[in-house]
Amino acid sequence: MSAEVETVRAVEWTLDQAGRVSRSVTSLPHPAPGELLVASRIGAISPGTERTLLHGNSPSVPADAYPYQPGYLNVVEIRDATDRTLIGERGVAILGHRDHALIPYTRFIRIPSSASDEEALLGVLAADARHAIEIAAVEAGEDCLVIGGGILGVLTAWELAFRTKGAIRILERDPNRRALLGEIRFPAEVKVAEGPGRYEFHSVFECANTGSAFERAQASARERGSIVLISDGCHEPYVLSSHFFSKGLYLGKTDSNPDLRGFLGEYFARHEDRSSLIEVAYRDEVRFADFPQAYLQALMGRQEDRKGLLPRVIYGD
Numbered sequence: 001m002s003a004e005v006e007t008v009r010a011v012e013w014t015l016d017q018a019g020r021v022s023r024s025v026t027s028l029p030h031p032a033p034g035e036l037l038v039a040s041r042i043g044a045i046s047p048g049t050e051r052t053l054l055h056g057n058s059p060s061v062p063a064d065a066y067p068y069q070p071g072y073l074n075v076v077e078i079r080d081a082t083d084r085t086l087i088g089e090r091g092v093a094i095l096g097h098r099d100h101a102l103i104p105y106t107r108f109i110r111i112p113s114s115a116s117d118e119e120a121l122l123g124v125l126a127a128d129a130r131h132a133i134e135i136a137a138v139e140a141g142e143d144c145l146v147i148g149g150g151i152l153g154v155l156t157a158w159e160l161a162f163r164t165k166g167a168i169r170i171l172e173r174d175p176n177r178r179a180l181l182g183e184i185r186f187p188a189e190v191k192v193a194e195g196p197g198r199y200e201f202h203s204v205f206e207c208a209n210t211g212s213a214f215e216r217a218q219a220s221a222r223e224r225g226s227i228v229l230i231s232d233g234c235h236e237p238y239v240l241s242s243h244f245f246s247k248g249l250y251l252g253k254t255d256s257n258p259d260l261r262g263f264l265g266e267y268f269a270r271h272e273d274r275s276s277l278i279e280v281a282y283r284d285e286v287r288f289a290d291f292p293q294a295y296l297q298a299l300m301g302r303q304e305d306r307k308g309l310l311p312r313v314i315y316g317d
Contacts, residue, residue, distance in 0.1 A: 010027075011288075013097040022067070029102070033082050035081070037100065039076060040075070040099050041090070045311040046072065047298065049070075051300075071095070071097045072121070073094050074095045075120050086105075092120055092123075111268070123267045128254065128257050131256070133163065135226075141165055144167070146169070148171070148213060149171075152207045153172075153208070157170050157190045169197065178194070183280050185276040200223075223248065224250075227251050230254055283307035284311040288315045
């Protein structure tokens with residue numbers, strides 16, 4: 001390592017197998033040209049996706065894929081680099097639940113000084129929501145239904161509100177969650193309701209991770225409308241109903257945004273007030289120093305005990 005940076009021992013938590021969280025410690029060498037030594041500032045836990053990984057029933061991660069690294073991209077700070085002018089810059093990078101890592105410079109996406117860590121982390125997830133909207137080819141003025149009031153559902157509604165002037169409704173059956181979402185000041189009108197109402201929608205985004213939500217999506221879509229599956233943590237069967245065939249519906253499935261860097265450039269340049277969204281999202285905190293007990297509690301605890309939408313992982317002091 002350079003004289004200015006002490007030897008770093010990186011701590012990483014992975015799922016060795018379903019139900020087993022394992023800790024590993026690695027000493028990191030000095031970054032080579034084109035590499036960065038980064039330290040995590042904040043990360044997040046996906047209650048839906050990571051719970052299925054913990055139980056071993058994720059449809060996208062079979063048993064032979066373990067050991068598996070769960071977690072989102074982290075907000076990181078450059079601790080060391082051959083180019084000393086980069087030290088101290090913040091960005092986002094794929095680390096999972098890890099406090100330090102060596103990464104190629106090409107995998108580092110810079111965060112402007114005007115953006116908070118929390119805002120940047122939401123931007124990573126908002127990129128996936130935007131990708132779903134692009135798959136659905138939503139046009140201005142279209143009426144859209146979002147099924148599920150979790151963080152991806154909320155960010156999908158937020159991106160729709162920013163993009164279109166049509167009617168936007170979030171379907172959320174939990175009254176406590178509906179009250180929570182009522183605190184968010186969206187960029188345009190978004191109605192949070194228990195049911196879809198009487199009319200059908202151009203585009204339906206299924207973010208609830210259940211077979212019944214998929215059935216509801218098909219019933220709520222307008223003829224020749226679109227259904228896009230954003231959630232990836234469902235382990236229930238998805239069944240195409242008679243609505244799907246009689247209406248001639250389009251079905252899409254999204255994953256991570258293929259142009260995260262491009263979206264974040266736009267996202268950070270926008271000027272909408274995200275303060276209420278950030279406040280509602282991050283009401284639950286997990287300290288990385290308290291893993292694995294705090295991690296397991298965040299995933300196994302009761303839904304009604306959660307205060308916010310996205311458990312935030314805090315690194316450092």
